[in-house]
Amino acid sequence: MTDALTLSQVKKRFGPAEIIRGVDLALAPGERHAIIGPNGAGKSTLFNLISGRYPLSSGQVQLHGRRISGLAPHQINRRGLSRSFQITNLFQRMTVFENLRCALLWARGYGYSFWHLVGRQSALNEEAEQHLEKLGLQKRRDVPASLLTYAEQRTLEIGTTIAGGANVILLDEPTAGMSLSERDHAIELIRNVTVDKTLLIVEHDMGVVFDLADRISVLVYGQIIASDEPDQIRGNAEVQNAYLGT
């Protein structure tokens, strides 16, 4: 069985500085994989490389065995990879419902149609309602995204990321800045919506990481120094040294 997501010798330079220095990574289908590492290790950059936001300097990224590096973000998305952002990234002036519906449009084959009225597409609207329910945002259905609370915005961010039905999901610090109860709620949500999907998550909160992840990779100065199951990582001396301990 091919891996869901494969990174081979991925490198990224910004001018003279090499931020990602040859990352290899493979995610099996259905795997929940977390990337941890100190600030400035290049975690977000790695996400941006995978999702096509930045071009690679060298190396290759494959999705289900097919090369996606070099494609534009929307092309990568259409192949079944979706991502969230560290800084909330929604359609601010649209309502919650519309954010979700927009996330569904391409996946449901509407393309750039200017002959369908979205209000009349009952299957589409129902699906958006279902997502709304799944996220627990029914009460906030018609509120513009910009007026949501922070936690609600983060929830919606996760919602729009998975709504299109991508089977490889990248979440960039989904629980950052949340209170404890909000965080538990978010973990539960992530667990629910990523059933049968491959998940790659960047997270600072070790609780979240060890709670969610099947496997963990540690990224330090643009290189993965360890990649293993949570328990093994916890005991890895090199990791302790580079990251947890000191």
Next chain:
Amino acid sequence: MSTSNFPGGAIVRHAAVWIAAIVVIIVMPYVFTSSSSVSMMSQMGVFIVFALSYNMLLGEAGMLSFGHAVYFGLGGFLTLHAIRAVNDDVWSFPLELMPLVGGLGGLAFGVIFGSVSTRRAGVTFAMITLGIGAMVEASANMFTNFFGGESGVSGNRVTEVTLLPFSYGPQIEVYYLIGAWTIVAALLMFLLTKTPLGRMANAVRDNPERAQFVGYSTTIARFIQFALSGFFAGIAGGLFAILFEIMTAPNVGLIQSGAVLLMTFIGGLGVFFGPIIGAVLVTYMQIALSGFSEGWILYFGLLFVLMVMYVPNGIAGVIVSHFAPWQAGLAHRFAVPYLLAIVPALLALAGLVTMIEMGYHLSLAYDPSRPIELFGMEITATSVAAWVVAVALFAAGLVALRWVAGRIRQRWGEVNQAMDAQRAKQ
């Protein structure tokens, strides 16, 4: 499931608005009967379509264009050439559908120029449209067969090939033709905002990056929106050509492009009826104000600058911001402060207008010492006293206005709190 999800109510409400619009269009010539007002209202119709098409770019998709008149003007030229061809018996096509020629022309040029310009966004896009606009304007002097040189292309709209038994010679018949097209075009553009493309245009405006990560190419979404906008601009141009029976090079030029930007912005971006208000108001001002005052461009510029500073959402934005208090039953609480504001606003305005009018009178007038008639009074621009009074009026008005503005701000705060409290109760 909340009620607004049920489309029936919304459709009924919308239909009522559209029917009302149709009634207004039908009735207006019976209210304003002179041929110049009919002509002015016809122009308003043309510019409503044009401004709405511009709003498709700036309002809906966040694309600031300084060259939208290219599609308007080229559409108009093509329409006029088509009308001439019918008059020369080279072609046969009913006059009623002639704006389609302009529309398809606008679409074609929208596809051509859009394919290069929409690859960029933001200020770069704006500069490309400026460049294309300037280029097309400059080329009007070269391709005189098409643009007719500086005297332009003229034609006779009475072609004898029509669907309905009208000649379209009389102004009023053209008015109703334009009215019908305005309704159709406006309705289509309204529906367009409800389509996947329309939604994604908004998405690309709000957050181009996110739009990419839900599977959409921002370039293609912008491009299609741009081309369709060119189509409607072309229709407006076609109507313009039928109305005036003459097209000249400035119709594709930067000044015309600037005018549509002003209209759309003053009316209000992003609210569907905003550009309609803007087109009506600006057309009226352009025609009427220039008859009242030599300084109409200055009033116009000041209005625009003040709007950018204080009312960036345009007139429609102001109206929309009162919807929520209205629905909450709190709108009446603004009555007193708003009424209070009128007095100082009028004072300041009177002072300003007096100063500007006296200034123009001094610098341009036929006889500067002769008094000017203003607000039913005779004012002598050469007298110091008049200037002192004007400046005092203006200053006093401003000071009072600041004070009232504080009151209004305070009242908004109270109303917002009351609305939050209502919401919390639900």
Next chain:
Amino acid sequence: MIESVVFSLLNGVLYGMLLFMLASGLTLIFGMMGVLNFAHASFYMLGAYCAYSISQVLGFWGALVIAPIIVGLLGALIERVGLRNVHKHGHVAELLFTFGLVYVIDELVILVWGQLPVDYRIPEALDFTLFSLYGSDFPAYRGFILFMAVAMFVAIYLLLVRTRVGMIIRASLSHPDMVGALGHNVPRIFTFVFAFGTGLAGLAGVMAGNYFITEPGMAFAMGPIVFVVVVLGGLGSLGGALVASLIIGLVTTFAVGMNYSIADMLASAGIAFGQDSVLGINLSRFGPMLPYLLMVLILIFRPRGLMGSRES
């Protein structure tokens, strides 16, 4: 042939340097504030008119010093009262603000100075022939314009490289976010830069107003072309503005001298074709289109301009 080339070269460089005087202020303002100042040419016009009025009292040299300062102060005022308020609504709103400003300034100039050209003259001291070449005279005032433009470039360059303010501005050109983070008063720097930029435009007006004609249409005639220069050179790049100014100056000057059409060239190559079509149009008539064509092409293929460091 050689003499016409030499003269075209001289004239092109001169026109280019005049453009640069205008463009430098615009590109500085953009680089620092991200504002494309549509009204830049209007400040240029204000400079010319102020210089005219001042020169009535203090003569040309007084005007040369005072007029740019007045224009700069006016720029500072407009930045403080208007632009700063608009800033929070984003760059498009700022662009629109300056767009509206064009109408206001242009009309105010008419209000104050009237609609006729004013008699703003070249100073007596510079009204002589500098040298003659192939029988054509080269007026001293042109030499003075060239000198001032070069001096201005050097002065701005030194200001940016040698002074503390300049360092901050330069830092802002490349890393706008950092400067605020380092604790500098960004609004005040904005005001200063806007005043400085508009003051430069005013200086260009002082220099060009008497060389050309000081009349209410001079801003509208100059506005779009300055934009072309700045975009072509790369927004925010001073060196780029210099190169682009010279290119535009030379291109427009040389295009004028082209008395052939493409069809003529084909004909001289033995191909008789297209005399009546587009190809038969004299190349010099394409002159006014060329700058815009250049701009559109550069924006499509190299959107950061010739020497710009970042895309707008």
Next chain:
Amino acid sequence: MSEREAALKGAVAGLILSSASALAVMLPTAAMAQEEPIRIGYIDPLSGPFANVGDAGLKQFRYLAEKMNAEGGILGRDIEIVGFDNKSSAQESLQILREAADEGIHYVTQGNGSHVAGALVDGVEKHNRRNPDNRIVFLNYAAVDPTLTNEKCSFWHFGFDANSAMKMKAITDYMADQDQIKKVFLINQDYSHGQFISQAGKDLLGEKRLDIEIVGDVLHPVGKVKDFSPYISRIKASGADTVITGNWGNDLSLLVKAGDQAGLDVDWYTYYAGGLGTPTSLGKAAAGKVKMITEWQENLAVRYEAPELRSMLEEFEQRYSGIEFYYLRVKTEMDMLKKAMEKAGSADPQAVAFALEDMSIETPFGTATMRAADHQLMQPLFMSTFGEDYLEYDSEGTGFGWKMDAEIPADETRVETSCEMKRPTRAS
């Protein structure tokens, strides 16, 4: 919250707006006279880049109307000049035409821009056809495109300035007598006016003086050239001793100034060097070198001893410092209109239009006749030179003025017309 704050400000500004539009309606409107005056709509740019020219014309019309009213008006009625700002746009002018018709204005006059004049001729034709009970006569005081009295000629249009073809005929006639002219360069604006002069100049010179060599013929974009020195280099390289140009406004001033600065020694034959503001911006650069062909310049009043004109122009200039009495033809237009109305016994547009045909009027410089065939006024033209050596009146306070070189009698300006005039059936 900033958004709400914006809304507040919005509310305030909205109020200003609404009151602004309310006030706009209350701004001054023309007071109604007890006796219905004869109104003439003046359609020219009163705002924008050409406002100065439009404004000067309006002042002159108003001044002359005032004079006429002081002497009893026409048929006992006052003349009122109603200014309309067409912003140099053909479309605006057509909109104004409708407004004028609504207000019961049956006479319009315009001059700036042949493209506007063309649109107005077309518009008046259509209007009069579609509204036979509300007709309009178009009195053109300055647009000189020959097509207006040839291919496009209309019964409702009357041209009071000698058209471009007539002026070129006069110029070349004069040049033919100047033996020192050997090499001529033509430089013109790249639009129909300039193109016409370039063509007509070459044709007519070729007919009249075979020995004159046309050493250059250049068209440049209108209003776009800031620096004319490249063109000057070309003129210089061609060895020309004479330049013909139909340029106006800045295109003329900049051209001549650039020539002066480069030490170019040629005679300039122009149409519009006397135009508003041009003498000011030309100044010394033009002295002794620039000639123009016109129906009028102020020193003619001295030369032909016309005290009435002298007192008129002096009074006018005293009132408006900065502008001059630029158009004698405006006076001719008003005088002829008066005469035609008195002849017709009414202000009915059609009757007046018929009365104007073949009408003659005496001016201090000779007879002016409105040719019936094409509605083109035939009047004497004058060649004048700008310089320190003028008779009495300098131009725009520059210290330089116009001196007459030659008179071209009305008969010699005659050019055949291709006009096929369609006249309405005359009501008996």
